[in-house]
Amino acid sequence: MDLTYETSMDLKAFIQTNKQRFENTLLCEAMNVNDKIDEILRIGNIDLVQNAHELVGYIIDEEEDSLRSFAQQEGIAWATHSLTLSFKLEWIYAIRRALWSFIQKFYEYTGQKDIKYFFEVEYKINNSIDNFLNTFFIRYSTYKDKLLKAQEEMVDNLSVPIIPINRSICILPLIGSIDSHRADILNEKVLTEVASLRIQTLILDLSGIAEMNKDVIVDFMKVIEGTSLMGCKIVITGMRKEIVTEITKSGIPFNQNTDTLATLQQALTEYCSW
Secondary structure, three states: OOOOOOOOOOOHHHHHHHHHHHHHHHHHHHHHOOHHHHHHHHHHHHOOHHHHHHHHHHHHHOHHHHHHHHHHHHHHHHOOOOOHHHHHHHHHHHHHHHHHHHHHHHHHHHHHOOHHHHHHHHHOOOHHHHHHHHHHHHHHHHHHHHHHHHOOOHHHHOOOOOOEEOOEEEEEEEOOOHHHHHHHHHHHHHHHHHHHHOOEEEEEEEEEOOOOHHHHHHHHHEEEEEEEHHEEEEEEEEEOOOHHHHEEEEEEOOOOOOOEEHHHHHHHHHHHOO
16 A cells, blocks of 8 residues: 655644545445445435544544534434444444554554554544444434434324314314323323313214224223313214224213214214304
8 A cells, every 4th residue: 555654744644645545445444335325425414434534533633522522413313314323333343444554554654663652542543433433322322212202202193183173172083093002192182282272172083993992991081081171072973883882881981071973074063163
């Protein structure tokens, strides 16, 4: 490997002067990532090669605070765009190998023969890279968890779509299955919205619900009871015979202030003034 070297150079200047050769070495060390560089740039606006130079600069200059901050930024970026962690790991290992290749050449040019000094450099550089990886993965994990929680909350909110009809009447069309988790979300969301929107009549359309087991029925009745205690009238529409049968078998009575109608259209005709 023929490299440009001058006696006035330090390690950082040596790598910067031979920037293109460093990049070539890096790409050779990261064969599996090469084909993904353009894709990662397009998806996440992450320039792997430029970031490699930035990371090497922080490592050589021993800028630990900047290195941690950079690792956190990288962790957030990779989590945000769901980029493959194995590519990141291989890329960092490739940076380590390329860097050590240039360190070896640099000390050959300088004639440095102090083994103790060399091992001190080895410790500092490897420790910095390990710190970068540790910070990156921690930030990636915590931010990914945050994103997943936000997505779960969004899905939960979409699973309880309260639709205002006018100032006092809203519709809650329920679709799919209702388990204990969704029943808890239903209870919290309904009570919160009844209070904040001052809903006087809430039409619960169950035409999209095929079945409810006894435990869910108990939870569902708690929703109705809590809403009634807040002064909101519940109107239930579209109950299928399977649900009616299960409710009848359970022996759990409806709240006295609850009305039931066959269809949502009937409820809209009876309770809404257009």
